[in-house]
Amino acid sequence: xxxxxxxxxxxxxxxxxxxxxxxxxxxxxxxxxxxxxxxxxxxxxxxxxxxxxxxxxxxxxxxxxxxxxxxxxxxxxxxxxxxxxxxxxxxxxxxxxxxxxxxxxxxxxxxxxxxxxxxxxxxxxxxxxxxxxxxxxxxxxxxxxxxxxxxxxxxxxxxxxxxxxxxxxxxxxxxxxxxxxxxxxxxxxxxxxxxxxxxxxxxxxxxxxxxxxxxxxxxxxxxxxxxxxxxxxxxxxxxxxxxxxxxxxxxxxxxxxxxxxxxxxxxxxxxxxxxxxxxxxxxxxxxxxxxxxxxxxxxxxxxxxxxxxxxxxxxxxxxxxxxxxxxxxxxxxxxxxxxxxxxxxxxxxxxxxxxxxxxxxxxxxxxxxxxxxxxxxxxxxxxxxxxxxxxxxxxxxxxxxxxxxxxxxxxxxxxxxxxxxxxxxxxxxxxxxxxxxxxxxxxxxxxxxxxxxxxxxxxxxxxxxxxxxxxxxxxxxxxxxxxxxxxxxxxxxxxxxxxxxxxxxxxxxxxx
Numbered sequence: 001x002x003x004x005x006x007x008x009x010x011x012x013x014x015x016x017x018x019x020x021x022x023x024x025x026x027x028x029x030x031x032x033x034x035x036x037x038x039x040x041x042x043x044x045x046x047x048x049x050x051x052x053x054x055x056x057x058x059x060x061x062x063x064x065x066x067x068x069x070x071x072x073x074x075x076x077x078x079x080x081x082x083x084x085x086x087x088x089x090x091x092x093x094x095x096x097x098x099x100x101x102x103x104x105x106x107x108x109x110x111x112x113x114x115x116x117x118x119x120x121x122x123x124x125x126x127x128x129x130x131x132x133x134x135x136x137x138x139x140x141x142x143x144x145x146x147x148x149x150x151x152x153x154x155x156x157x158x159x160x161x162x163x164x165x166x167x168x169x170x171x172x173x174x175x176x177x178x179x180x181x182x183x184x185x186x187x188x189x190x191x192x193x194x195x196x197x198x199x200x201x202x203x204x205x206x207x208x209x210x211x212x213x214x215x216x217x218x219x220x221x222x223x224x225x226x227x228x229x230x231x232x233x234x235x236x237x238x239x240x241x242x243x244x245x246x247x248x249x250x251x252x253x254x255x256x257x258x259x260x261x262x263x264x265x266x267x268x269x270x271x272x273x274x275x276x277x278x279x280x281x282x283x284x285x286x287x288x289x290x291x292x293x294x295x296x297x298x299x300x301x302x303x304x305x306x307x308x309x310x311x312x313x314x315x316x317x318x319x320x321x322x323x324x325x326x327x328x329x330x331x332x333x334x335x336x337x338x339x340x341x342x343x344x345x346x347x348x349x350x351x352x353x354x355x356x357x358x359x360x361x362x363x364x365x366x367x368x369x370x371x372x373x374x375x376x377x378x379x380x381x382x383x384x385x386x387x388x389x390x391x392x393x394x395x396x397x398x399x400x401x402x403x404x405x406x407x408x409x410x411x412x413x414x415x416x417x418x419x420x421x422x423x424x425x426x427x428x429x430x431x432x433x434x435x436x437x438x439x440x441x442x443x444x445x446x447x448x449x450x451x452x453x454x455x456x457x458x459x460x461x462x463x464x465x466x467x468x469x470x471x472x473x474x475x476x477x478x479x480x481x482x483x484x485x486x487x488x489x490x491x492x493x494x495x496x497x498x499x500x501x502x503x504x505x506x507x508x509x510x511x512x
């Protein structure tokens with residue numbers, strides 16, 4: 001991020017921007033300051049800060065259009081992780097086209113500059129422009145390319161050397177065969193051919209002589225030395241305490257102990273500087289044992305596996321994002337093709353109910369049914385969706401008595417203390433994760449509600465199937481010494497394909 005420090009949000013989780021000027025300097029508008037604090041949910045990695053658009057509209061109407069737009073952009077960056085934006089971009093196609101453009105331009109300039117003397121200037125302008133265009137395309141229009149190891153530009157280097165040699169012949173030909181008036185009256189074919197070979201040999205000799213002298217800048221030489229030292233230090237497994245000892249101050253290191261330099265020569269090493277000038281790179285650190293090598297090999301293999309898993313998960317996320325979009329306010333994904341279609345679905349299996357009937361108030365199992373419905377306690381005027389939060393209520397089949405066991409009396413069995421439903425319900429679409437599933441146990445014959453059990457969908461946020469025991473709240477006057485009525489269910493709330501993939505990517509990144 002190349003933003004200035006004044007434009008960056010503070011590390012405490014808020015976003016700061018000043019009124020009347022850019023960057024919070026307060027110029028031109030009285031210097032009013034607005035401090036927006038967002039408390040991130042540490043327990044939920046998918047939780048994102050959110051502000052209504054009305055807040056930003058008020059800032060724009062109040063004469064703070066620039067700051068409001070800045071704040072809106074910063075909050076959008078907070079709401080959407082960087083890898084989500086990159087997944088939506090096209091893949092990077094490789095460096096072949098970029099190399100081909102530069103090498104082709106280099107060949108044209110080297111071989112035909114004598115034909116038009118302004119060609120190098122226009123080529124330089126085009127190259128400077130191409131650098132910025134390629135940088136923008138690489139950073140903003142394509143996904144981050146996968147890193148690949150390379151020691152040089154490969155065959156492109158040989159191709160550029162070949163073009164340099166070919167330029168000697170083309171330039172000699174242009175001089176000889178297009179400048180007959182300046183060659184002292186040489187007009188015969190044999191004479192021109194002789195002059196061509198002479199000029200061509202002179203150019204080749206000049207090219208060879210210039211290659212003998214290094215044109216590498218001193219700063220680049222220093223960079224190469226530092227990089228060579230860092231590579232040698234890691235290859236020989238020399239760690240900080242092995243090099244610098246236990247002193248926090250500068251350490252005096254003997255070159256003769258390093259295997260390099262005259263006896264008695266010393267070098268002062270600053271603690272923490274692994275590439276300090278003058279440090280000998282021939283030092284051999286302790287050799288890793290078999291266990292350490294096996295551990296290192298295992299960790300490298302695990303890192304490669306993490307990279308492959310992350311790439312596969314990002315591809316899966318990209319495919320899922322083409323069909324749905326997660327509504328952070330409602331906590332449920334909606335279809336991209338039909339924005340009003342919610343994709344939330346609850347799978348509920350009612351297994352058994354206990355203590356619905358008692359010896360004092362028995363019930364007949366064949367008249368007991370369960371009604372499953374979706375409720376939302378949010379006031380209708382505050383709901384962010386149209387219509388009901390879920391589908392219409394669904395009614396189960398009549399309950400039945402369980403098989404009799406030797407230790408169970410017939411009175412206990414017929415009183416309805418244990419009722420078996422074992423019926424599955426599919427509730428879709430669910431429009432908000434703030435809804436609750438209510439299960440009403442009713443006596444169909446007497447048209448009486450016996451009790452209600454509730455299930456909050458936020459308890460199923462992990463989208464996994466869970467076995468739950470729900471408490472049934474009895475309806476009617478309380479019964480003394482009546483056992484607690486419970487309902488055994490299995491429930492699963494599937495509201496987004498994006499959320500579990502996103503969590504898996506977070507876990508892979510943390511492991512990596």
